[in-house]
Amino acid sequence: MSHQLTLDQIRRAPKVLLHDHLDGGLRPETVVEIADATGYSALPTKDPVELGQWFRDASDSGSLERYLETFSHTVGVMQTREALIRVAAECAEDLAADGVVYAEVRYAPEQHLEAGLTLEQVVEAVLEGFQLGQERAAAQGRTIRVGTLLTAMRHAARSREIAELVVRYRDVGVVGFDIAGAEAGHPPTRHLDAFEYLRRENAHFTIHAGEAFGLPSIWEALQWCGADRLGHGVRIVDDIERMADGQTRMGRLARYVRDKRVPLEMCPSSNIQTGAATSIAEHPIGMLRSLRFRVTVNTDNRLQSGTTLSEEFARLCQAFDYGWDDLEWFTVNAMKSAFLPFDERLALINGHIKPGFAQLKWAD
């Protein structure tokens, strides 16, 4: 009696989001209002509806580099303490309204220093904003917990400094580290110093790898840098061969990723916009889920993709005929892979996620 889940049903499911950029999730009206308040004059339009459309269109180029250019406008309006608090609070509220119960949201503190804030002031403003957003969501009867990942830009040279910030703020809401930005020409091994420092500090990190660049990037991220998770990682399918008889044959790297249960932070819509995948129906997530890789579903940039986590799931349900069991599997995978202590992950799985899905299945 399988039937297609509706977007409304999916919204009601307790969801977990591991890969979402703070500077890729602003409300278009907020971009316009902060631009007005701070004198940022480079926006392509001041009409929020047109601006939302502009972000989606400009991100649709098929190139990661061009996609990343759109962030100049979001980063451009996120330069004051007030703006950072507002954007972070709205992020937590928007995710909670979509039924997300746990999220790890990332951004690069080094990109928010143009108006004179220090790295510490940036981190503290964003933490304050998340706290405020969680409280507002709670007042509306929605429970969400937001952890922060601090990103270092891979073309820059501040990764060690950002890694130190992660350790400094790890007991007050920062749960891990990441590197992002254009992948080709910027291998993760350029930032080995930061990764080695984090490992010595028993800290967690994920690395954007295997998105615009293939297997060597994934291999370096895992075997040289020691990443706990892979941001995207879609190109791992280059190491999986589909045989004429329908069987698959995996290379050593793909086997390693599956055997070690390396979490893949997959972001379907974003991958289509940057050219990392051709369509949802042909997205490697279908094959990787059936081969039981540790796949998770994510939004990457809700503004640039005009999406939500529920909408990403709805697209996958339509393309692959997924139902409640699949959604629960992705969600438990994500919660198991979060950079939270084991007991807290378990409490969310057993106290929140499983009972939430059981209730939805029962009502269906």
Ligand SMILES: O=c1[nH]cnc2c1ncn2[C@H]1C[C@H](O)[C@@H](CO)O1
């Ligand atoms: O999908 C992505 N790949 C690489 N870099 C990305 C992606 N989405 C966002 N970024 C960059 C642009 C942001 O300014 C930065 C920090 O969030 O991370």
Ligand SMILES: [Zn+2]
């Ligand atoms: Zn990303």
